[in-house]
């Protein structure tokens with residue numbers, strides 16, 4: 001059976017690394033995986049996990065999604081191969097009161113999460129359209145569907161990814177190219193450690209009013225509880241990606257958890273948005289579980 005060629009971005013850690021290992025170790029060798037990462041000095045962990053994989057099923061390539069030359073160099077390197085499944089997974093977070101974020105920090109979030117995703121898809125889409133076949137899978141987030149306090153810029157970038165993908169999916173139907181967004185809630189990866197997060201004691205918060213600092217401290221506590229109570233294991237998450245890869249006709253959205261569904265449904269059913277804002281405020285600042 002011909003292998004399906006998969007290219008994944010952001011494979012140095014977390015979901016990207018897990019996916020690369022899962023697909024490269026497939027017992028029926030159904031995939032050839034190109035695991036890409038921006039910094040090849042981080043490849044040891046991945047190499048350790050795929051020790052037994054053959055070059056036929058696994059290769060690591062350098063690719064920084066914010067660097068056009070690096071993206072095009074990857075297209076060039078594998079041009080003899082078609083990419084059947086493109087997984088845009090690279091992403092970064094930013095947390096804290098808005099007035100403390102620097103312009104560069106905010107721009108970096110959009111450069112990686114939005115423009116990195118767009119330029120990766122732009123680079124590999126012509127081949128898929130030509131062959132009238134392909135799958136594009138994106139590591140999105142429930143934060144791409146609902147606003148989350150103190151994650152304004154991160155959510156904005158993921159909302160933008162959602163709008164981009166939903167729009168693109170309509171045209172790509174004509175080309176038998178399917179777009180799927182994986183709506184992750186909290187996942188036990190290093191994402192929280194890797195994101196740029198301000199701590200209440202941080203000097204850059206000194207100029208922020210005390211009410212905001214106090215709300216932010218409450219949010220961090222809520223976040224800790226949520227991660228402790230509902231963060232999903234990697235294996236659970238990877239099965240959802242596999243579902244999108246294997247489905248005869250994949251959906252536009254896959255939810256990895258039902259936990260946030262009441263809030264998402266409330267948002268979709270009350271067009272004014274006020275109900276959602278109130279419910280999210282209550283959930284974060286005075287409850288631990290979203291109400292049905």
Ligand SMILES: NC(=O)c1ccc[n+]([C@@H]2O[C@H](COP(=O)([O-])OP(=O)(O)OC[C@H]3O[C@@H](n4cnc5c(N)ncnc54)[C@H](OP(=O)(O)O)[C@@H]3O)[C@@H](O)[C@H]2O)c1
Pocket residue numbers: 009010011012013014015016037038039042063064065066089090091092112116139140141142184185186187188189190191192194
């Ligand atoms: N974990 C969660 O709770 C959660 C929840 C919802 C959505 N997600 C989404 O899931 C995706 C993966 O996150 P994760 O949890 O696996 O976190 P992670 O372990 O921090 O992985 C993020 C990956 O993105 C890479 N990356 C960052 N900037 C890049 C760039 N310019 N070019 C290429 N790669 C770059 C990182 O590489 P470096 O090692 O070089 O930084 C790393 O490999 C992200 O899109 C995130 O928004 C995660």
